[in-house]
Amino acid sequence: MNKPNNSSENTMVACPVCDHPETHYFVSKNDYTFNRCTECDFIFLNPMPNQDELNAQYTDDNKEIEPTYNKSGSRLRRAFIKLPRFLPYALGKNTLDFGCGGGFVAHALSFVAKSSTGIDISENAVAYAKQRFKRANYACMDFVQLLETTEKYDFVYSSEVIEHVSEVNLYMKTLAHLVKKDGYAYITTPDLGHPKVPQNITEWSMLCPPIHVQHFTKKTVDILFKRYGFKVVKFYKHKKPGLIFLSKRL
Numbered sequence: 001m002n003k004p005n006n007s008s009e010n011t012m013v014a015c016p017v018c019d020h021p022e023t024h025y026f027v028s029k030n031d032y033t034f035n036r037c038t039e040c041d042f043i044f045l046n047p048m049p050n051q052d053e054l055n056a057q058y059t060d061d062n063k064e065i066e067p068t069y070n071k072s073g074s075r076l077r078r079a080f081i082k083l084p085r086f087l088p089y090a091l092g093k094n095t096l097d098f099g100c101g102g103g104f105v106a107h108a109l110s111f112v113a114k115s116s117t118g119i120d121i122s123e124n125a126v127a128y129a130k131q132r133f134k135r136a137n138y139a140c141m142d143f144v145q146l147l148e149t150t151e152k153y154d155f156v157y158s159s160e161v162i163e164h165v166s167e168v169n170l171y172m173k174t175l176a177h178l179v180k181k182d183g184y185a186y187i188t189t190p191d192l193g194h195p196k197v198p199q200n201i202t203e204w205s206m207l208c209p210p211i212h213v214q215h216f217t218k219k220t221v222d223i224l225f226k227r228y229g230f231k232v233v234k235f236y237k238h239k240k241p242g243l244i245f246l247s248k249r250l
């Protein structure tokens with residue numbers, strides 16, 4: 001092995017978003033290292049933990065879920081406040097909350113949709129949703145299991161999920177599998193390109209590996225979603241560093 005001094009293993013990792021072969025060390029936090037793509041500026045953990053390691057955060061002795069449930073009143077209120085925005089795409093349609101957590105949005109959607117389904121990787125979350133919100137249907141499934149299903153949806157809501165997944169291309173493949181042609185996917189994720197992101201990126205609370213394993217901008221979601229047959233039709237304005245966008249399956 002005769003590598004130049006400025007080379008390291010991580011320079012050899014291709015960009016999962018644009019497939020560019022060159023990505024370089026960007027920043028470290030919590031003993032994890034992010035690479036950045038020289039072509040599209042996507043940042044992602046390298047090495048990337050596998051999904052089993054990441055899932056361990058969302059299963060069994062879940063430390064993430066508890067605070068969520070403590071704020072269940074405000075989560076439920078916010079789910080209903082968001083509802084009018086979804087009406088043009090969800091009214092009388094088959095809807096899915098992909099990564100539904102405690103089922104708050106699936107429950108809200110159940111009042112306007114023809115059918116409302118929530119799917120999550122966390123058994124605890126699904127058990128909570130099933131017990132509390134009986135109007136919607138829930139299932140605990142992973143991407144591979146979902147790819148084996150034949151159910152398609154007119155409207156898929158997936159909030160604060162994409163930044164957590166080990167294989168972003170598997171997530172996208174699953175999303176494309178779940179959304180009907182001419183259907184919509186409504187996605188939210190932290191916005192790396194927002195003016196309010198601190199100049200010293202390590203001070204940004206959303207940069208919190210290994211909970212968030214990658215970070216997007218408007219540019220990188222455009223590239224990624226296009227590759228899976230979606231067109232981003234709208235970015236919603238947001239005062240906080242969060243991307244909220246609607247994409248159509250062409």
Ligand SMILES: [Zn+2]
Pocket residue numbers: 015016017018019020037038039040041042
């Ligand atoms: Zn790239």
